[in-house]
Amino acid sequence: xxxxxxxxxxxxxxxxxxxxxxxxxxxxxxxxxxxxxxxxxxxxxxxxxxxxxxxxxxxxxxxxxxxxxxxxxxxxxxxxxxxxxxxxxxxxxxxxxxxxxxxxxxxxxxxxxxxxxxxxxxxxxxxxxxxxxxxxxxxxxxxxxxxxxxxxxxxxxxxxxxxxxxxxxxxxxxxxxxxxxxxxxxxxxxxxxxxxxxxxxxxxxxxxxxxxxxxxxxxxxxxxxxxxxxxxxxxxxxxxxxxxxxxx
Numbered sequence: 001x002x003x004x005x006x007x008x009x010x011x012x013x014x015x016x017x018x019x020x021x022x023x024x025x026x027x028x029x030x031x032x033x034x035x036x037x038x039x040x041x042x043x044x045x046x047x048x049x050x051x052x053x054x055x056x057x058x059x060x061x062x063x064x065x066x067x068x069x070x071x072x073x074x075x076x077x078x079x080x081x082x083x084x085x086x087x088x089x090x091x092x093x094x095x096x097x098x099x100x101x102x103x104x105x106x107x108x109x110x111x112x113x114x115x116x117x118x119x120x121x122x123x124x125x126x127x128x129x130x131x132x133x134x135x136x137x138x139x140x141x142x143x144x145x146x147x148x149x150x151x152x153x154x155x156x157x158x159x160x161x162x163x164x165x166x167x168x169x170x171x172x173x174x175x176x177x178x179x180x181x182x183x184x185x186x187x188x189x190x191x192x193x194x195x196x197x198x199x200x201x202x203x204x205x206x207x208x209x210x211x212x213x214x215x216x217x218x219x220x221x222x223x224x225x226x227x228x229x230x231x232x233x234x235x236x237x238x239x240x241x242x243x244x245x246x247x248x
Contacts, residue, residue, distance in 0.1 A: 056085040060098065067105050068180075068212040092125035100130055100137075107137045108183035109215040110190060110222070114138075136161075137184070139192030153178060157185040161192050170198035179206045183215050190222070197226050204239075217246055 063078035079102060086094045096119055103116035119126070119134055126134075132146040136154060141162045150158055156172045169189050176182040186203035189195040195203075200223045207216035224239035 052085045052088050056082050056098070059085065060101065064101070064105055067102075068109070068210070068214055070213040092122055093127060093130075096122035096126040096130055100126075100134060103134070103137060104184050105180075107187040107191075108180060110187055110218040111214075112137060112187070112191075136188060139188050139190075151181070153181040154185055154188075157188060161188065161194065169194045170196065170202060173199055173202050179210050179212075182206045183212075183219075186219075195222075197223070197230065200226060213246060217243060220246075 059078045059082035063075050063082060066072075066075035066078060079098075082098055083095060086098055099118035099122065100116065103112055103119055106112040106116075115138060116134055119130070123131065123134070128146075129149040132142060132149040133151070133154075135142060135146070136150055136158050139161065142150070142158055143162075147155055147158050147162065153176050156175060157169075160169055160172045173182060173185055173189065176185050183203055183206050186195060186199055186206075189199055200219060203219040204216065204223055207219055220239050220243050224236045224243070227233075227236035227239060
C-alpha cells in the first residue's frame with residue numbers, strides 16, 4: 001500500500017465517512033490536501049468520530065452546493081454552521097482551510113477578484129499548502145517548492161502559469177477531470193490572463209453539466225464577451241440566449 005493510498009484512506013475515515021456521496025468525493029478532490037484530516041492523520045477507525053467533524057463536513061458540503069447553485073440563504077447558514085463547528089476546536093488552521101475552500105468556490109465562479117479576506121485574516125496560522133493554494137487561486141506564479149504543495153489536480157495548471165504557457169492552457173485544463181477542480185483551474189487561468197475561448201468553453205461545459213447556476217452564468221457572460229470581441233456574433237448571441245434562459 002502506497003503512502004498516497006494510506007493518506008486517502010485516512011481522509012475518508014476522518015472527514016468523509018459517507019464515501020459513496022458524490023459531494024463528499026468532490027470535496028475530497030478539491031480540498032483533500034487542505035482538509036481537517038491533514039492535521040488528524042493519526043486518527044484510527046476505533047474511536048468514534050467527533051460530532052464537530054461530522055457536522056462540519058455536512059455543513060461544508062451543503063454550503064458548497066448551495067453556493068454553486070445560487071442559493072445564498074442556505075449558503076450563508078451552512079458556512080456559518082461549519083465555521084462554528086471548526087471554531088469549537090480552537091484550531092485557527094482548520095478555520096483557515098474552510099475559508100480557503102469557500103474562496104476556491106468563488107474563484108470557480110469568477111467572484112474572487114482580490115485576495116481572500118477571511119483567509120488572509122488567519123494566514124499566519126495556516127500551513128504551507130494553504131498559503132500556496134491561496135496564491136494559486138489569485139493566478140500568481142508559484143515557485144517549484146510551492147507547486148509541490150498544491151492538490152495534484154491543480155499542479156499542471158500552476159506549472160503552466162509559472163511557465164507562462166498560455167498556448168497549451170486548454171490542453172492542460174482538459175486533463176482536470178473533476179468538475180469543480182476544472183472550474184477552479186479555469187478561474188485561475190482567467191485571472192492570469194491565460195483563458196482563451198477554448199478554456200472558457202470548457203468551464204461553461206463543466207458548470208452546465210453539473211447544473212451549477214452561479215459559475216455557469218459567470219462563464220457564459222465571459223463567453224459572450226469574448227465571442228463579441230472576436231467578431232463571432234452567432235456565438236455571442238447564443239451565449240446570451242442561454243443567460244436569458246437562466247434569468248430569474
